[in-house]
Amino acid sequence: MQDLRDAVVSTLIDQQEQGANLSVMVADSTSTSKIGPFEKAYPDRVINVGIAEQNMVGMAAGVALSGHVVFTANAAPFLFARSNEQMKNDVCYSETNVKMLGLNAGFAYGPLGATHHCTNDIAIARTLGNLQVFAPADASQAEAIVKHAIKHKGPVYIRMDSDKLPVLHDDYHFIPGEPDVLVEGDDVVVFTLGTLAHEALAARDHGCNPTVVSLPSLWPLDELAVVELIKSHKKVITMEEHALSGGLGTIIGELILKHRLTQPLQAFGIPAYEFTHSSSRAALRRQFSIDTAGLVAALNGLSTAAAREAANEH
Amino acid sequence: MDAQKSKTFQEIKTVARQARRYVLQMNHHAGKGHTGADLSEVDIICTLYMAVMDRGEARPDQDRFILSKGHGAGGLYCSAAAMGLLDPAVLEQFMGDDTLLAGHPVHQKLPDLIEINSGGLGHGLPIAVGLALGNKISGRAHRRAFVLLGDGELAEGSNWEAAMSASKFKLDNLIAIVDRNRLQLAGKTEDIMPLEPLADKWRAFGFEVLECDGHDPESIHTAVTQPSQGKPRVILANTEKGHGISFMANVPSWHHAVPNDQQLAQGLAELEE
Numbered sequence: 001m002q003d004l005r006d007a008v009v010s011t012l013i014d015q016q017e018q019g020a021n022l023s024v025m026v027a028d029s030t031s032t033s034k035i036g037p038f039e040k041a042y043p044d045r046v047i048n049v050g051i052a053e054q055n056m057v058g059m060a061a062g063v064a065l066s067g068h069v070v071f072t073a074n075a076a077p078f079l080f081a082r083s084n085e086q087m088k089n090d091v092c093y094s095e096t097n098v099k100m101l102g103l104n105a106g107f108a109y110g111p112l113g114a115t116h117h118c119t120n121d122i123a124i125a126r127t128l129g130n131l132q133v134f135a136p137a138d139a140s141q142a143e144a145i146v147k148h149a150i151k152h153k154g155p156v157y158i159r160m161d162s163d164k165l166p167v168l169h170d171d172y173h174f175i176p177g178e179p180d181v182l183v184e185g186d187d188v189v190v191f192t193l194g195t196l197a198h199e200a201l202a203a204r205d206h207g208c209n210p211t212v213v214s215l216p217s218l219w220p221l222d223e224l225a226v227v228e229l230i231k232s233h234k235k236v237i238t239m240e241e242h243a244l245s246g247g248l249g250t251i252i253g254e255l256i257l258k259h260r261l262t263q264p265l266q267a268f269g270i271p272a273y274e275f276t277h278s279s280s281r282a283a284l285r286r287q288f289s290i291d292t293a294g295l296v297a298a299l300n301g302l303s304t305a306a307a308r309e310a311a312n313e314h
Numbered sequence: 315m316d317a318q319k320s321k322t323f324q325e326i327k328t329v330a331r332q333a334r335r336y337v338l339q340m341n342h343h344a345g346k347g348h349t350g351a352d353l354s355e356v357d358i359i360c361t362l363y364m365a366v367m368d369r370g371e372a373r374p375d376q377d378r379f380i381l382s383k384g385h386g387a388g389g390l391y392c393s394a395a396a397m398g399l400l401d402p403a404v405l406e407q408f409m410g411d412d413t414l415l416a417g418h419p420v421h422q423k424l425p426d427l428i429e430i431n432s433g434g435l436g437h438g439l440p441i442a443v444g445l446a447l448g449n450k451i452s453g454r455a456h457r458r459a460f461v462l463l464g465d466g467e468l469a470e471g472s473n474w475e476a477a478m479s480a481s482k483f484k485l486d487n488l489i490a491i492v493d494r495n496r497l498q499l500a501g502k503t504e505d506i507m508p509l510e511p512l513a514d515k516w517r518a519f520g521f522e523v524l525e526c527d528g529h530d531p532e533s534i535h536t537a538v539t540q541p542s543q544g545k546p547r548v549i550l551a552n553t554e555k556g557h558g559i560s561f562m563a564n565v566p567s568w569h570h571a572v573p574n575d576q577q578l579a580q581g582l583a584e585l586e587e
Contacts, residue, residue, distance in 0.1 A: 023451065044451055047483075055440045055475035062444020062459070065429060066452055067374040085434050086472075090441055094421055094431040 001164040004195075005034040007139035008101065008160070011146040012038050012071065016045070020150050023047060023068040027056045032103050032162075033073035053082035057100070061090035064097040069150055075109075076102030076118035076159065084124065091155045092128045099149045099156040105135075106194065106241025107285065108162050113278035119270050122193070123246025125157045126219055132176070133218040135159035135194035139167050141216045144174030152176075161195040168197070168214070177220035179229060185209040188299060189233040191226075193240035193248040199285070200239055202292040208299045210237070218251065226252070227259050236265045237298060239290050244269040266298055319532075322365055326531040329396045330360045331585055334558045336392035338581045340405040341572040346417065347408065350555040350568035352389030354495045354528075355462060358551055359393040361534040362460055377457055378429050378445060382438020383464035383493060384418040385570070391415050394427055436470025438463060439490060443476045446488040446546075458487045466498030469507040474519065480546035481520025488546040489538060490521075493528060495555040497566050513550060521548045528553035559584055 016022050016038070025047045026033055039046040047063070049056045053074060060070045072079070079102050080087070091098045102121055109116035125133045132152060136142035142160070149156040168182060182197060188210040190200045197214040204210075213229060215221070230236055236256070238249040249267030256265055268290045270276060276284060285291040289298070333356040341347030359379075363369075367377035381390050388408065394400035407413040414423045418433030430441055442461035449457045467473070480488050494512070496503050503509055513523045526537035528551030537549045555569065556562030559581045573581055 023448070047447065049475070049479050052475035052478070054436075054472040055443075055479060058437055058440025058472060058476065059444030059447070059479060061430060062441040062446075063448035063451075065374065065378070065441070065445045066448025066454070068448050068452070086437065086440070089431055089434045090437055096430065 002139035002167055003034070003164050004136055004139055004142040004161055005103070007142040008146050009034055009038050011143045013041055015147065015150050016042055021068050022150070023063050023070050025049060025056050025060050025063070025070060025072045027051055027053050027074040027078070029074040029103065032075055033101065035073060053078050054086050057083040057086035057098070058090050060098045061086070061094060061096040069097055069099070071099045071101060073101040073103060075116070076105040076121055077109075077116055080118065080121050080124055088128055092130045095130050095154050097153055099158065101158050101160050103160045104162050105159045106161065107276065107281045110281040110284055111278055114275050117276045119241065119243050119276065120246065121157070121159060122218060122242055122248065123250070126246070126251070130155055132156045132220065133159075134216055135218060136216050137168060137180070137192065137195055137197040137214040138165050140169040140172040141174065141180070141214070144172055145216060148174060148176060159194055163195060165195055165198055174216070177217050177222040179222065179225050180214040180216055181229070182212045182214055185211040187234040188237060189213060189229050189235075190237045190239060190295065191215055191248060191252055192238075193242060196239045196241065196290065199290070199292045200295055203295045203299060206292070206296045208296055210295075210299060215248065218248075221251070223255055226255055227261070230256065230261050230263050234263065236263050237295065238265070238267045238269070239295065240269045241285070241290060242269050243272065245272050268294060268298075323531045323535070326357070326360050326364050329364065330357045330393070330531070331558075333360060333389070333393040333396040335582060335585050336395050336402065336405055337388055338559070338573055338578055340392060340408045341388060342574075342578045343406060344408040344410070345572055347388045347572050348385045348570045349388075349572055350497070350562060350565070350570070351383065351386045351464070352392065353557050353559065353562065354553045354555045355383070355386050355389045355493050356393050357529045357531060358462060358491055358493065358534055358553075359390060360397060361531040362538070363393070363397055363399070365531065365535050366538050367458075367460065374449070374452075375454060375457060378459055380429050380438045380442050380445070380459065380461045381419055381432055382461050383435070383467060384432030386462075386464070386493075387415070387417060387419045390419060390427070399427060400424070435464070435467035436472040439473045440476040440479075442488060442490065443480045443483075443485060446480070446485040447483050449487060450483070450485070455487055458489055461488075461490050463490055463492050464498070465492055465494045465496060465503050465509060466506075468492070468509055468512075477516070477519040477521065484544060485546045486542045486544050490546070490548040492548060492550050493553050494550050495553040497555045497564070497569065499569055501566055516548045521546050523548055523550065525550045525552065527551075529557050
C-alpha cells in the first residue's frame with residue numbers, strides 16, 4: 001500500500017539529486033502535497049505563495065521562464081476553478097514548462113462537500129490545448145508519470161489522489177498514451193479513471209471476470225490501442241469520479257463514434273446537471289454506482305435501479 | 315548630466331517619435347488596434363530597451379521585459395521596429411491572417427521580443443514575480459524582471475496576490491511600471507474603480523514606490539536606475555493615453571479607435587513639428 005503523493009515526492013527528490021532543476025510551488029498546500037521531505041532536502045526550491053492559486057500558476061510560468069522545471073501542487077478543485085485563465089494563457093498557450101499536480105481530485109474530500117469536489121478537471125484539461133493530461137492509478141504509475149513530466153518540455157496536468165493503495169506493478173514500463181491492461185477477462189472491458197482501477201479489479205472477488213484497463217495517460221492517448229480493446233469485447237464500461245460530460249466516458253464514447261464501433265457503452269460517473277453532496281467518498285461512489293458493487297451489478301446484467309440497490313447492500 | 319546620457323535621451327526621443335508614426339500608420343493600415351494605449355507606452359518601452367535592460371547574453375541570463383497590458387501589443391511592435399529589433403515592413407501584417415503581429419503578443423511568433431503570451435489582464439505581475447524569484451534562486455539576482463502594467467488592470471486581484479509575494483520574497487530585482495494614463499475602456503479609472511491612493515497601496519504591500527514622467531526618457535531612466543532599497547520597486551509613470559497627438563491625447567474613445575485618412579495625415583504632421 002502506498003500513497004501516490006509519497007511516490008511523487010520521492011521521485012522529485014531523486015530527480016533533483018540527478019540535477020533536474022526543479023521548483024515546487026504550493027498554495028498553503030504543504031501538508032496536502034506531503035512535500036515536506038523535498039522541502040527538507042531543498043528548502044529554497046519550495047515556494048509557498050499562500051492561498052492564492054491565480055498567482056501561484058502565473059508565478060509558476062515566470063519561474064519556468066527563469067529555466068526551472070516547475071511543479072505546482074495544490075487541491076485540484078481550486079487549481080481549476082481559481083486559476084483557469086492562468087492555466088490557459090500563462091501555461092498552456094505560452095507553452096511554459098509547468099507541471100500541475102491536482103491533489104485530492106474527484107471525491108477525495110467527500111464530507112467537505114461540493115466546494116471541494118473536483119469533478120470537471122479532465123473535461124477542462126482536455127480542451128486547454130498543448131496540455132498533456134495524466135491520472136495515475138497507483139504509486140508505480142505516479143512515479144513514471146512524474147519522470148516523464150520532467151523530461152517532457154511543456155505543460156502537464158496530473159490528476160492525483162490521496163488514498164493509500166496497493167501498488168499494481170513491480171516493474172512498470174510507462175509509455176505515454178498506452179492503455180495499462182491490468183487484467184484480461186472475457187466479454188466486458190472496463191476502462192477506469194485514476195484510482196478507480198482498484199474498485200474495478202475488486203469485481204473479480206465477486207465472481208466477475210471483466211478486462212480491467214487503467215488509462216494513466218488521457219492525452220496523449222493511443223487511440224488505436226483503445227479501439228482494439230473495445231473491438232475485442234462485447235460491451236464497454238467506464239468508471240470515473242468525474243462528470244459524465246467531458247470525462248473518461250466521453251473520451252471512450254467519442255472513440256466508439258469515430259471508429260464506428262457497435263459495442264454498447266455504459267458510463268458510470270456523475271450525471272449532467274447534478275451537484276454532489278457532502279458524504280463520505282464511499283457513499284458518493286455508491287450513489288452514482290462508481291464502485292465495485294455497482295460494477296458487479298452491471299456485469300451481472302441488473303438494471304440501474306437494481307444495481308443501486310445491490311450497491312447499497314454492499 | 316553627462317553629454318553621453320543627454321545624447322542617449324535625445325536618441326530615445328527620436329526613436330519614440332518614429333514608433334508613434336508607425337503606430338498611426340500600422341493601425342490605420344490594419345483598421346484595428348489600441349492606438350491610445352500604444353501611444354501611452356512607447357516612451358517607456360524605448361527607454362527600457364535602449365538605456366536600461368541588459369539583453370546581451372542568451373536567455374535565461376538576461377534582463378527580461380513582460381508586457382502585461384497585452385492590448386498594447388502595437389506599441390511594442392512599433393517600438394521594436396523603430397529600435398531596429400523588427401523589420402518595419404512586417405508592421406503591414408498587424409492583425410492580419412496568420413500574422414506574426416497578433417492583436418495581443420504571442421511568444422511563439424516573435425520569440426526574441428515576446429517572453430510570454432499576454433492579453434488576459436492581471437497576468438503580467440505574477441509572471442514577472444516568478445521570473446525575478448526564479449532568477450534569485452538560480453543565483454542570477456542581478457537579472458531583472460521588468461513588467462509594464464496598465465492602470466485599469468490593477469482592479470484584477472491577481473496583481474495584489476503577486477504584490478504580496480514580491481514583498482515576501484524581497485524581490486529587489488523586480489521593477490513594475492504602471493502606465494498611469496488614468497483611462498480604461500469604459501472611462502476614467504477613478505470613476506470605474508478608483509485606484510487612489512495608488513502609491514500608498516503599493517507601499518502598504520511592501521514596495522518601494524517612485525514616480526516619473528512616463529513620456530520623458532530621462533525621468534523614466536532616473537526612476538528605473540535609482541539604487542535599490544532591497545525591495546521590489548514599482549514606478550508610477552504618469553502618462554497620457556494617446557500622447558503625442560493633440561486630438562487623441564486623454565480622449566477615452568482612442569483606447570481602441572484607429573485613425574482615418576485625414577486623422578492619419580494630421581497626426582503625422584503633428585509628429586513632424
